[in-house]
Amino acid sequence: MYLPSFRLDGQKVIVTGAGRGIGRALAIGLAEAGADIALLSRTKEDLEETAKYIKDLGREALIVPTDVTKREDIKESLNHIVGKWGKVNVLINNAGMNIRSKALDVTDEEWQKIMDTNLKSTFMMSQEVGKIMKETNTDGKIISISSVAGTVALRTGVVYAATKAAMIQMTKVLAMEWGQYNICVNSIGPWYFKTPLTEKLLADPEYLHEILSVTPLNRVGELQELVGPTVFLASEAGNYVTGQTIFVDGGMSIKGF
Ligand SMILES: NC(=O)c1ccc[n+]([C@@H]2O[C@H](COP(=O)([O-])OP(=O)(O)OC[C@H]3O[C@@H](n4cnc5c(N)ncnc54)[C@H](OP(=O)(O)O)[C@@H]3O)[C@@H](O)[C@H]2O)c1
Incomplete structure (x- = not known):
């Protein structure tokens, strides 16, 4: 047999920002692959909505309201999760936000909020879950949702x-x-996907036209198209892949003109 497993049966997965958008899609997709999911974000009602889909699949969904910018919140949530499951196999660092100020207008408060939500939270979650994986001797997978904006200069704002x-x-x-x-430890770099974070931008026909003109596949992504690469990295199929970023971007980041 050469084909490794893409399944995640029995795996215990944490998804941050699981209340909507990409996080919700990843949580459901990973549950479809067989995993039980701990759902983290600040809004309990959103997590409850995501949990319904996961429970319908016959998988376990833990609703764990957490502000991932706060170390104490993270520790408390992880204590709860490890108390239930005893281990964590996979962490998905997905929680994120943006404020699209021009560089000359960025305030100290904006800088701190974006840094804390996107970057510091990813480090703190990885560090705390890394400790648990090491202590429990679990062959773990950590996957962070970065962005094409991390490698190509875009108008998304300098702090983001x-x-x-x-x-x-x-x-x-x-x-x-x-x-x-x-x-x-790997990362996924999406280009545009329609979520509450981006739907206003994508509703502007001029902006959409500009985006598509630099996208070889000439369309924005479907949320399901982030699930395949994530399941690959989380599963046995991705066991020898580490330190990489997979850009799921319709070819945007490789396009010249
Ligand atoms: N959509 C795209 O086209 C795109 C492209 C490239 C990269 N990304 C990245 O993909 C990730 C998800 O984006 P999205 O479009 O799905 O965004 P979204 O629809 O706005 O969802 C963001 C999620 O993160 C959670 N979150 C925000 N701050 C948090 C905090 N302090 N603690 C815990 N949870 C928090 C939100 O829940 P609460 O507010 O309830 O806490 C929500 O569940 C982000 O990292 C984003 O930068 C998105």
Whole structure:
């Protein structure tokens, strides 16, 4: 047999930002692959909605309201999850936000909020879950949702871009340090997907036209199209892949003109 398993039966997975958009799609897709999912975000009602889909699949969904910018919140949530499951196989760092100010207008408050939500949370979650994976001797997978904005200069705003670039580099260093524990650390860099974060932008025909003109596949992504690469990285099929960023971008990041 050469075909490894893409299944995640019995695996225990944490998804941050699981209340809507990409996080919800990934949580449901990973449950379809057989995993039980701990759902983290600040809004309990959103998590309850995501949990319905997962329970319908016959998988377990833990609703764990958490502000991932706060170390104490993270620790409390992980205590709860490990108390229930005893281990964590996969962490998906997906929670994120943006404020699209021009560089000359960025305030200190905006800088801090975007840095904390996108970058510091990814580090703190990875660090705390990394400790658990090491202590429980679990061959773990950590996957962070960065962005094409972390490698190509876009008009998404300088702070957002800086956080996403840093996530890509953090992925490489964590992969290097934690390879000895059999923890694989990777990242996924999406281009445009329709979610509550982007729907207003994508509803503007002029903006959409501009986006599509630099996208070889000439369309925005479908949320399901992020699930395949995530399941690949989370499963046995991705066991020898670490430190990488897979751009799921319709070819946007490789296009010249
Ligand atoms: N959509 C795209 O086209 C696109 C492209 C490239 C990269 N991305 C990245 O993909 C990720 C998801 O984006 P999305 O479009 O799905 O965004 P979204 O629809 O706005 O969802 C963001 C999720 O993150 C959660 N979140 C935000 N701050 C949080 C905090 N402090 N603690 C816990 N959870 C928090 C939100 O829940 P609460 O507000 O209830 O906490 C929500 O569930 C982000 O990292 C984004 O940068 C998206």
